[in-house]
Amino acid sequence: xxxxxxxxxxxxxxxxxxxxxxxxxxxxxxxxxxxxxxxxxxxxxxxxxxxxxxxxxxxxxxxxxxxxxxxxxxxxxxxxxxxxxxxxxxxxxxxxxxxxxxxxxxxxxxxxxxxxxxxxxxxxxxxxxxxxxxxxxxxxxxxxxxxxxxxxxxxxxxxxx
Amino acid sequence: xxxxxxxxxxxxxxxxxxxxxxxxxxxxxxxxxxxxxxxxxxxxxxxxxxxxxxxxxxxxxxxxxxxxxxxxxxxxxxxxxxxxxxxxxxxxxxxxxxxxxxxxxxxxxxxxxxxxxxxxxxxxxxxxxxxxxxxxxxxxxxxxxxxxxxxxxxxxxxxxxxxxxxxxxxxxxxxxxxxxxxxxxxxxxxxxxxxxxxxxxxxxxxx
Numbered sequence: 001x002x003x004x005x006x007x008x009x010x011x012x013x014x015x016x017x018x019x020x021x022x023x024x025x026x027x028x029x030x031x032x033x034x035x036x037x038x039x040x041x042x043x044x045x046x047x048x049x050x051x052x053x054x055x056x057x058x059x060x061x062x063x064x065x066x067x068x069x070x071x072x073x074x075x076x077x078x079x080x081x082x083x084x085x086x087x088x089x090x091x092x093x094x095x096x097x098x099x100x101x102x103x104x105x106x107x108x109x110x111x112x113x114x115x116x117x118x119x120x121x122x123x124x125x126x127x128x129x130x131x132x133x134x135x136x137x138x139x140x141x142x143x144x145x146x147x148x149x150x151x152x153x154x155x156x157x158x159x160x161x
Numbered sequence: 162x163x164x165x166x167x168x169x170x171x172x173x174x175x176x177x178x179x180x181x182x183x184x185x186x187x188x189x190x191x192x193x194x195x196x197x198x199x200x201x202x203x204x205x206x207x208x209x210x211x212x213x214x215x216x217x218x219x220x221x222x223x224x225x226x227x228x229x230x231x232x233x234x235x236x237x238x239x240x241x242x243x244x245x246x247x248x249x250x251x252x253x254x255x256x257x258x259x260x261x262x263x264x265x266x267x268x269x270x271x272x273x274x275x276x277x278x279x280x281x282x283x284x285x286x287x288x289x290x291x292x293x294x295x296x297x298x299x300x301x302x303x304x305x306x307x308x309x310x311x312x313x314x315x316x317x318x319x320x321x322x323x324x325x326x327x328x329x330x331x332x333x334x335x336x337x338x339x340x341x342x343x344x345x346x347x348x349x350x351x352x353x354x355x356x357x358x359x360x361x362x363x364x365x366x367x368x
Contacts, residue, residue, distance in 0.1 A: 008215030009315070009322060010330070025224035025315020028323055048214070048319070048326040060330045063214075096320050097232050097308035108323055137316020139225055154227055154312055 010063040012045035017144040026092035028109035036081040042144040043072040050115030065115035093132040129161035180209040186290040187337035193289035198258040224315030231283030238300035241354040283307040298365040
């Protein structure tokens with residue numbers, strides 16, 4: 001029986017094929033999947049905020065895009081992934097409520113996505129696919145067996161990226 | 162002396178005060194709702210939970226449960242946000258009570274008129290909650306227009322969770338269940354002051 005490993009908000013975990021890994025109900029948060037296609041090892045982190053250096057209380061590394069990715073890489077290397085093989089897929093970063101234009105909260109989803117991309121770029125990890133932005137929530141499931149990310153949203157067709 | 166607030170190390174006195182705020186606010190909101198739909202609504206004793214983000218989505222029936230969330234941003238002497246959340250059954254029930262079952266759409270989704278009614282329900286409930294908080298603390302609070310989203314509860318809760326995430330690793334949730342004799346209507350009130358506003362609230366009450 002293959003297992004579906006769950007990742008909560010501000011949480012991270014790793015998984016090896018044939019198991020799969022999921023996070024439920026992504027809103028403005030971003031779900032980041034890193035994947036070693038050779039060893040079929042995947043990791044997922046559900047980050048809430050773009051930048052740990054802007055927040056005083058930053059002990060939970062999985063909460064931030066910058067430290068979350070670092071944490072995930074170290075967790076994956078610990079179970080045998082090869083750093084040079086890693087590629088990424090990301091989803092989330094929606095704007096759930098139509099706040100006014102001058103609201104700081106309005107762009108949090110976008111900022112999470114931007115921070116994620118710039119961290120991946122800085123680490124030289126290639127972003128293979130993304131389903132980000134818009135105004136709806138997403139549940140994502142990643143299958144290390146074939147490297148596909150399944151995206152489910154309310155009232156929308158399932159999507160594979 | 163200004164109270165220091167760290168949600169991870171909140172003391173009993175601060176906890177009790179926040180609980181009482183939830184109690185008074187939700188009590189007033191329930192009364193307002195009861196008057197609006199002209200039907201007796203009972204409120205249960207509010208629960209104040211300090212939850213880890215991981216646990217947050219398990220309330221309101223899991224992260225993928227579809228809910229209506231109505232959110233207000235707060236300004237004035239208390240900054241932050243306030244959210245009113247209910248499941249689809251509760252929202253449908255309230256809308257039917259208010260509009261008498263008219264204006265429904267065939268698809269089962271909420272029509273424009275029904276969405277507008279839900280926003281108004283949110284407005285009145287939040288107004289009652291906030292005005293009681295304002296008179297209790299003697300602090301000025303102005304609230305935005307209602308912003309509504311109908312989606313997975315985890316996705317909707319991510320918005321207040323992110324605000325909590327800026328100050329700590331837990332979210333303070335004031336949960337009130339209310340219902341009439343026939344149908345249980347479950348709702349949650351979530352008040353999310355900024356860290357400075359927590360201090361302002363506690364200072365105003367002499368803590």
